Amino acid sequence: MGNKIEISGLEVHYGGKPALNRVSFDVHENEILGIIGPAQSGKTTLLKVINRTLEFVPEATLNGTVKLDGVDISTVSDVYGLRRRIGMVLPLPVGLPLSIYDNVAFAPRAAGIRSKSQLDELVERCLQQAALWDEVEDRLDTLGTKLSGGQQQRLTIARALSHEPEVLCLDEFSIAIDPVTTMRIEEVLKTLRKEMTILLVTNLVQQAKRLATRTAFFLNGDLIEIDSTDVIFSDTPTQQATYDYVNGTFG
Amino acid sequence: MNILRKKSTANLPFSETVIELFIRLCGFSCIIFVFGIFFFVFREGAGFLFNGLDIGQFLTSPEWYPTSLNNKRYGTFALILGTFSVTALAMCMAVPFGLGAAIFVSEFCSPKLRETFKIVIELLAAIPSVVWGFIGLTLMNQLIIQVFNAPIGLTMLNGSIMLALMSVPIIVSIAEDALKAVPDSYREAAEALGATRWQVVYRVLLPAAKNGLLAAVLLGAARSIGETMAVLMATGHSVNIPSGPLSWIRTLTATIAAELGEVARGDEHYQVLFIIGILLFTITFVVNLIADLVIKGIRQE
Known part of the structure; x- marks a missing residue:
């Protein structure tokens, strides 16, 4: 399996406060990489680096390189196109204040797709994939924010x-x-997983x-350990902290 | 519910009871003032309104001759048109300008620059209207004469530019608040979908903030309708059915301001001016009602 993402020496500071300390690892193509760790361990920051939305945080500084398909993402000039190669699902469901249809058609439209039939097909396919189609097919023009929490998360x-991402975060x-x-x-x-990383x-x-092929354990901005999920959840991971965390005896 | 309320007041210390009473009084006083003003204005105009005034003529005749010796005519049609046309033209300038400035300040400028902008905008809002009238009377007057080669620059255009400049700060600060109130999670979600900053603004922020933006526009318009001094000084103050931006006009408010000092208390002319006051009251009431209905309509959607 090839490497989809290669991260080396990644450092992130928020106004001098470290969030990630020289983290290096690879993400394989078509794997589910589980990222675990307590709060403040830099997990969300990592995702923000990958889709370059960290740039919206004014006090954030970044060192190191992140390569997507071998290309350093900081050199990509079409940052909007780059973000569309990466799907992002945030912790709290954010139904944009638009209709269900417009929510799903947002990114394709931003990318320039105008054809109604193409959009119709795309909206139906994505809602099917997210297991939401059956519940909303007869009310696609109601506001996305009117859905229940679980439905909104499937909407996101x-x-x-x-936007047919290669990587889904x-x-x-x-x-x-x-x-x-x-x-x-x-x-x-x-x-x-068959179609994306x-x-x-x-x-x-x-x-x-349950899901991950490999799992990475982060703690206070450090990557403590990354290995196949079987090893991380076995009785003998390399690091004691990993064992303590997955077994709930941490701290 | 009732039991709870009784219990909570019974337990309040004396000082809290006094404070609560005071705050209650403050709250109710605004209702008392509004009704008090309405009652006073209505009382002054009521006699002539119900006994003698031809309301049809009052609303539809452009002939405003309140001081004619043998044929007094009280037609306010030209004044109503004056008020609405100068407000409409002012809004044509102030709405795009104000909303544009609000979007810039809220979404596109750096935090440092934003603070500067907000201070300057507040300063702009604090300029007294007579100063705007003065600028219209001198500076803008000359400018319009030269640019449009007009015989005189005290026109509807002049007045509406002054009104636009006065309503822009209101529109900017309320619209900016409305945009800032849109949760950041919407921005983040849209950005993660590869939207450009401008796409975030018009696809997500404007629909999400439309109630507040509408309120901003309506408050700006209300300010324009009620404004007196600047339009009195800048529009030429001449009873005339407006035929274009360069015609001189007179507004309802300016008429009251200019004539109330010269009438005998209690006579017909005096009462008609108060009836104009009732008319202005009604107009603002209708504007507010429309705003309420529109906002409620949006909510139900």
Whole structure:
């Protein structure tokens, strides 16, 4: 398997306060990489670096390189195109104050797709993939913000899929939704893995265990350990801290 | 509910009871003032309004001759048109300009620059209207004469430029608040979808903030309708059905301001001026009502 993302010597500071300390690792193509670790460990920052939305944080400074398909992302001039190669699902569902249809069609339209039939097809496919189509197909023109929390989160997943990303980043996607919906989305992720690389930031270590092919453990901005999920969740990971964290005896 | 309320007041210390009473009084006083003003204006104009004034003529005749010796005519049609035309023209300038400035200050400029802008905008809002009238009377007057080769520069255009400059700060500060109130998560979500900054603004922020933006525009318009001194000085103050931006006009407010000092208290002319006051009241009431209905309509959507 080739490397989809190569991160080397990545350092991020927020106004002098370190958020990531010289982190280096690779993300393989078509894997689900689970990223676990307590709060303040730099997981969300990592995702922001990858889709270059860290640039909106005025006090953030960045060193090191992140390569997507071998190309340093900081040299990409079409940053909007770059962001569309990466799907992003944030912790709290954000239905944009637009209709369900317009939510999903947002990114394709921003990318310049105008054809109605093309958009119709795309919206239906993404909502199907996110396991939401059956619940909303007869009310696509109602506001996305009117949906329930779990539905909104599936809407954001459909939206993240709408620009056919190569990498899908999920930042604690299940924080605001019920276990049944979580399970449905987890099934969706297993299928999506065939088409894209998935970065799964999660506070539920069991979720990483269920889904991830490999798992990375972050602590206070350091990458403590990255290995296949079996090893991380075995009785003998390399680092004691990893063992303590996944077994809930941390701190 | 009732039990809870009784219990909570019973437990309040004396000082809190006094403070609560005071705050309650402040709250109710604004209602009392509004009704008080309306009552006073209505009382002064009521006699002639119900007994003698031809309301049809009052609203539709352009002939305003309140001081004619043997044929007094009280037609306010030209004044109403004056008020609405100068406001409409002012809004044509102030709305795009004000909303544009609000979008810039809220979304495109650096935090440092934003503070400077806000101070300057507040300063602009604090300039007394008589100063604007003065600028219209001197500077803008000359400018319009030279640019449009007009015989006189005290015109509807002049007045509406002054009104636009006066309503822009109101529109900017309310619209900017409305844009700032849109949660950052919307911006982040749209940016993660590869939207450019401008796409974020017109696809997400403007729809999300439309209630507040509408309120900004309506408050700006209300300010324009009620403004007196600047339009009195800058528009030529001449009863005339406006035929274009360069015609001179007179507004309802300016008429009251200019004539109330010269009438005998209680006579017909005096009462008609108060009826104009009632008319202005009604106009602002209707504007507010429309704003309420529109905003409610948007909410139900």
